[in-house]
Amino acid sequence: MTSFLIIDDHPLFREALGNAVRLALPEARILEAMSIEDALRVLSVERGIDLALLDLSLPDATGFSGFLRLRETYPRLPVAIVSSEEDQHVVREALALGAAGYLPKSTSKRELAQSIEGVLGGSVSVPKDFVAEPQRKRADSSKALRVKLRELTPQQLRVLDLLRRGYPNRQIAQELQLAESTVKAHITEILRKLGLFSRNKAIVEIGKVDLPDPRQRPHPRIDRGRPQ
Numbered sequence: 001m002t003s004f005l006i007i008d009d010h011p012l013f014r015e016a017l018g019n020a021v022r023l024a025l026p027e028a029r030i031l032e033a034m035s036i037e038d039a040l041r042v043l044s045v046e047r048g049i050d051l052a053l054l055d056l057s058l059p060d061a062t063g064f065s066g067f068l069r070l071r072e073t074y075p076r077l078p079v080a081i082v083s084s085e086e087d088q089h090v091v092r093e094a095l096a097l098g099a100a101g102y103l104p105k106s107t108s109k110r111e112l113a114q115s116i117e118g119v120l121g122g123s124v125s126v127p128k129d130f131v132a133e134p135q136r137k138r139a140d141s142s143k144a145l146r147v148k149l150r151e152l153t154p155q156q157l158r159v160l161d162l163l164r165r166g167y168p169n170r171q172i173a174q175e176l177q178l179a180e181s182t183v184k185a186h187i188t189e190i191l192r193k194l195g196l197f198s199r200n201k202a203i204v205e206i207g208k209v210d211l212p213d214p215r216q217r218p219h220p221r222i223d224r225g226r227p228q
Helices: 011-024 037-045 064-073 088-096 107-122 135-149 154-164 169-176 180-194 199-205
Strands: 001-009 029-033 051-054 080-084 103-104
Touching: 001 011, 029 037, 029 088, 037 064, 037 080, 051 064, 051 107, 064 199, 080 169, 088 103, 088 107, 088 169, 088 199, 103 107, 135 154, 135 199, 154 169, 154 180, 154 199, 169 180, 169 199
Parallel strands: 001 029, 001 051, 051 080, 080 103
Antiparallel strands: none
């Protein structure tokens, strides 16, 4: 029996998505969660979930942070995003982070059912009007980012590593034994050095490259007045 976990805080859409799942697979087992914490609790006791269907807008998640927490805790779990956000940049970012598919909420029930079947069959489902970014542009962007990463201090690299794994500021502070205000200052400086405008954009972009090992940089350049 194929098992699904629907993660959405709106009961009516959970019901609509469940109906689309049953249209594709009438005998499917469907579990529900209203938040990332709720989903993690379900996954801790339920084995054999074949696909999670995740809404990006949840009470305890911002942008892709919820998706990244699921991937960090259950890296083998396929997660398809189901969202009302249809901007092509957001779709590209979701796919770059490893989403199994991106299904717009505006899609009809039958189309959702077909997309779910495709994801289960190994295809990456995307909106009908989606246009992939040219390979050369992606390569140039990754090369430029690798150069900028050399400007980060070892501590900033550690913060960045936890950031891309979906950790919120509070957990980053606990892991690195820092004050939360220091973590915020590090993130601000990381974004400045990388030339990125948001936490989510940083998460997406660094997911495309390997981070330098902080242990190999014992004597970083010090910017006076900035957190190291």
